[in-house]
Amino acid sequence: MRLRCRGFCSSSSACLRSSCSRRASGCFTGRILNMEEIVTAGQAETRRKKAKVKRGVKISVSYFFLVLLLVFFLFPFFFMFFKSFMGDKESYSLPVRFFPSSFTLTAYKAVLDVTLLQYFKNTLFVIVFNAIAVPLSASLCAYGFTRVKFQGSEFVFAIVLATIMLPSIVIQIPLYVIFNSFGWIGTLYPLTIPNIFGGGAVNIFLIRQFMRGIPKDIENSAKIDGANSWTIYWRIILPLCMPIITFIIVNTFLGTWNDFMGPLIYLAGKPENYTLAIGIYYKFMGGLSMKNYPNQQMAVGVLMVIPPSIIFFIFQRQLIEGVTFGGLKG
Known part of the structure; x- marks a missing residue:
């Protein structure tokens, strides 16, 4: 044990x-x-x-360089803005001053005369006409290329796109000869009437790409209910294309507001038909004189910047959506 x-x-x-x-x-x-x-x-x-x-x-570091770029690009605008509030003598005195000694509206009172209002009236007429004609004609062409099938449609569309590669300066002389033969030189017709016919190849392309993304079942349902092609376009397709239409309207406004070469070529010798771009150039951009002080030039520049800036800030979301939809649809 x-x-x-x-x-x-x-x-x-x-x-x-x-x-x-x-x-x-x-x-x-x-x-x-x-x-x-x-x-x-x-x-x-x-x-x-x-x-x-x-x-x-x-x-x-990224924000530092972005702020530097912001200051670099905004400096001319702020210089123009503060210069416009200077007095006549102070605006061209040396050394150059950035801030006015006292803010005054003398320059704005001097430039806002009857002549400038006439320029604005002409510009507004051209803008309203083109803002209606360009998207309407471009959408009609895009609807034809997208929904109306005919023999050779792709070939015709390729020719339309090929016109984008033509520099605008190349066709200025032929257009001038044509408009001169019509008796349109010195009138607003060359700046308005041609936009009825197509509205531009780029706009046709953008609207066509957008329309290709719209389901055809909607149109088929409308056809069953008895709608014809025009009714489908006007009451169904066009309202659905409003994002890209808005984008084109805003671009048309900006292009017409800033257009200088067109009025310079076609409105020569007719001051009563000048738009703002060409009228301001002839009236305020000459040599320094008693009626042409730098503060007045800057005041006109500020007035020219205000409308495009307002339009951009109001429609910036539509602009971004228009570019996105135009590039992705279809």
């Missing part, structure tokens, strides 16, 4: 020693693993902090 007990006790004690050693080794291994995890977590946190610092430095 003693041997058995001794054997039993010795074996049990060995088991206890082995289990204790295993536990100790397990605890030691666990401690090593815990230490490794702590070190790894610390290294990961250090890397995250470094990455955060690098990202912050990169963003700060």
Whole structure:
């Protein structure tokens, strides 16, 4: 019995020693693993902090250069703005001053005369006419290329797109000869009537791409209800194309408002028909004289900038959506 007990006790004690050693080794291994995890977590946190610092430095440098570019591009506008509020003598005095000694509206009172209002009236007429004619004619052409299938439609559309590659200066002489034969030189007809015929290849392309994204099931349902092609275009397709139509209207406004070459070529010698761009050039951009101070030139420049800026800030979302839809639809 003693041997058995001794054997039993010795074996049990060995088991206890082995289990204790295993536990100790397990605890030691666990401690090593815990230490490794702590070190790894610390290294990961250090890397995250470094990455955060690098990202912050990169963003700060980017904003710094963006602010520099902003100042660079806005400096001429602010110079023009503050110059327009100077007095006549102060506007051309040396050294050049950035801020006026006292704000005055003398320049604005001098430039806002009957002649400038006549220029504005002519410009407004051209803008309203083109803002209606360009999107309407371009959408009609795009509807024909998209929904009306005829033989050679793709070839004709390719020819229309090919006209984009023609520089506008190349066709100025032929157009001048044609308009002169019609007796249109010196009138507003060359700036308005041609826009009835197509509205431009780029506008046709943009509206066509947008129309290709409109499901044909809508038109088929309208045809079942008895609608003809004109009804489908006017009451279904055109309202659905309003995002791209708005984009074209705004671009037409900006292009007409800033157009200088067209009036310069076709309105020569007819001051009563001048638009703002060409009228301001002839009236205010001559040499320095008693009626042509720098503050008046700057005041006219500020007046010319205000309407396009307002239009852009009001319709900037439509402009972005128009470009996106025009490029992705179809």
